[in-house]
Amino acid sequence: MSVEAVLAANESFYEAFRRGDLEAMDELWASDDVTCIHPGWDLLVGRQQVMASWSAILGNGGAEDMRCTNPLASVHGNMATVICGERIGEAQMIATNTFVFYADRWWMTHHHAGQVAQSVQFESPPHGPLN
Amino acid sequence: MSVEAVLAANESFYEAFRRGDLEAMDELWASDDVTCIHPGWDLLVGRQQVMASWSAILGNGGAEDMRCTNPLASVHGNMATVICGERIGEAQMIATNTFVFYADRWWMTHHHAGQVAQSVQFESPPHGPLN
DSSP, X not given: OOHHHHHHHXXXXXXXXXXXXXXXXXXXXXXXXXXXXXXXXXXXXXXXXXXXXXXXXXXXXXXXXXXXXXXXXXXXXXXXXXXXEEEETTEEEEEEEEEEEETXXXXXXXXXXXXXXXXXXXXXXXXXXXX | OOXXXXXXXXXXXXXXXXXXXXXXXXXXXXSSSOEEEOTTOOOEESXXXXXXXXXXXXXXXXXXXXXXXXXXEEEETTEEEEEEEEEETTEEEEEEEEEEEETTEEEEEEEEEEEOOSSOOOXXXXXXXXX
16 A cells, blocks of 8 residues: 555556557556546536546547656545546646555545646745645 | 544644644644645745745735535545635635544645636536536
8 A cells, every 4th residue: 555556547547548449548547436637627427427538538539648757645544535637748636646545455435636727826926745 | 533533634724724823723734745836836846945935925914715525535544634615705626635644633734726718618518526
């Protein structure tokens, strides 16, 4: 249940995304209690809705230039989050991914991605690990 | 470490947001390893950045009409997520909040909120618990 293992699971998610590999994507997600929020979308609940969304998204092929940047993992017992940047071309997004550990591996239970605005309204500009 | 307790902690977060109560907000967050993603913002890392953002956001008063809708909690050992809708007036957002249990209570460790677009590009419209 190491940080390295959950970061590897997170990278497998982006690898499946890049390759448009629906089978690999399906294999990553837990069997139930899964949720997903794509950028601008409403919440998807349950395996059927979540996988239908990936089928629609990956149906036109993968996002070859999708890159996961500066993943930050936080592991507490058998649950973990990975927060990371996502870049596709010039678009910058940010994601919260959660994983649960059982049956000897980490399984994805939640993905929440949203766009990062170019200009952030903050007096003291943040210097997160995305830069 | 019940679902009810983590939902209560989540509601306390929105209550502090509504009231513009920076002290209550500060009391909710864990002592370290905290992160926050406000809608459209880049990642904020660490207590200093996160609380500075809340000071800026709540400095002009609370968001009196902020409502948390249909919270969905998932508890695994000493870590939990709550996914919920957020409404301020006509604006609809969606949030992933994470909590860690120690010292007899749940502490907030991450908040990720983003806007939901009015029109979702999905062949079969999702029917999440936000409706």
